[in-house]
Amino acid sequence: MLQLISIVHVLGGLLMVFSSTFLLPLAWAIVVKDSTVNAFLASGLIALALGFAIWRVTRRYRRELQPRDGCVLVVLGWIMMASIATVPLMVTIPGLSFTDAFFETISGLTTSGATVLVGLDDLPQSINVWRHALVWFGGMGIILLAVAILPLLGVGGMQLFKAETPGPLKEGKLTPRITQTAKYLWFLYAAITVACIVSLRVAGLDWYESVCHAFSVMGLGGFSTRDASVSHFDSVAVEVVLMVFMMIAVLNFTTHFLALRQRSLRVYVRDPEVFAVWSLILGSCLMIAAYLYWQGYYTGFAESLRFASFNVISIATTTGLMSTDYDKWPIFAPIWMLFLCCVASSAGSTGGGIKMIRVLILLRQSGHELVRLVHPRAVTPMCIGGAIVDNRVVLAVLGFMLLYGLTFTVLTFLLLLTGLDFMSAFSGVIACLNNMGPGLNTLGPAQNYQSLSDVQTWLCSFAMLAGRLELLTLFVIFTPQFWRR
Secondary structure, X not given: OHHHHHHHHHHHHHHHHHHHHHHHHHHHHHHHOOOOHHHHHHHHHHHHHHHHHHHHHOHHHOOOOOHXXXXXXXXXXXXXXXXHOHHHHHHHOOOOOHHHHHHHHHXXXXXXXXXXXXXXXXXXXXXXXXXXXXXHHHHHOHHHHHHHHOHHHHHHHHHHHHHHOOOOOOOOOXXXXXXXXXXXXXXHHHHHHHHHHHHHHHHXXXXXXXXXXXXXXXXXXXXXXXXXXXXXXXXXXXXHHHHHHHHHHOOOHHHHHHHHHHOOOHHHHHOHHHHHXXXXXXXXXXXXXXXXXXXXXXXXXXXXXXXXXXXXXXXXXXXXXXXXXXXXXXXXXHHHHHHHHHHOOOOOOOOOOOOHHHHHHHHHHHHHHHHHHHOXXXXXXXXEOOEXXXXXXXXXHHHHHHHHHHHHHHHHHHHHHOOOOHHHHHHHHHHHHOOOOOOOHHHOOOOOHHHOOHHHHHHXXXXXXXXXXXXXXXXXXXXXXXXXX
């Protein structure tokens, strides 16, 4: 019980930090004179007051976080923040249920970009800014932000950092202090976001559209200010800018930081994920473009390359923006794109999915097993990027893959049990579990998740949270061993 109370104490601090995120849409509402000023002001004050009350009442139970505390705190933190983030949506949008509002906010915070809302073009600007800000904060991790600025977590913040940050290789630190590491990563994340905003403005979007889509792209979440997404703008310049920054955001941000600090591009060459990620995505762009041209879907190869490149990059990086309804393409193309969203993101990026480093580890392990069949006594340590991969990491990756497959299978069958058709259930689980957003058929890029029942909506919400926390952080708290002393 004391363990849970001490976790609740830190949750109060996190809620106080999260209350500051309401300042951005509040300021925007004031500037553009939206009718949402009171909604955001009240939401921020409620979050601040509630967080302070929790923190104050439980402060006597403050202690250093343990590894298991980090897992519980991350799970409860994401649920708590998504819940409080629903307030301005429910106040502003008539008839929006808590189920749909929670789906929208958890989709933003997990950078999934799936939406249940229609009429995005007519929403108050501040509401769209809020939706996109959730994607941006969720991209690097709102909890990682709390580690950077909240001394409440103390040295135990490392446990929270490891529970929140994605990928199987989390032991390396950029700086001796975890708070300093978090601050550097957030500064770099913000700096690239500013560059994206300016680039989109130069490409022809206004400041409102530029800010929102820059937030969406840097968080690799597919929210847009338009029901038609990027196809509304029909601009090659805008698409090129978005593609460039999606390809930047899909890489490990520690790699970007080290390249900047060392002022050398060799850092990217030494990172085994960079070549694998970029070559797979760019190669797929060319392949899908050639396939669409061969199938006669577009009249010229240049047109095929334009639409194939943007949509393949968007889906592969788990962003989810779209410039055309690719659900109408010959079936090979959208299915291949769904496969890409499972594997094409780097660990330490804002993308979702299995992550490329795990794929590389599995491929190397498979190669080693083939070698052992021929040379049973051979001792060949696994190396990736010049570093030896510990057997514990290999086992962890194998365990993750088993859990990933099991989660995907169970959720798909549950959605089928509720009456959803196979293609929608299959693609919807892939999209939500990999934090990509749109699926196919009734959940396709020209549709959204509004047609789902409440049960189906909660299942998809669970899939998004599980995918964002990379399964293990979430499911470990349901094991009996976790709660034993």
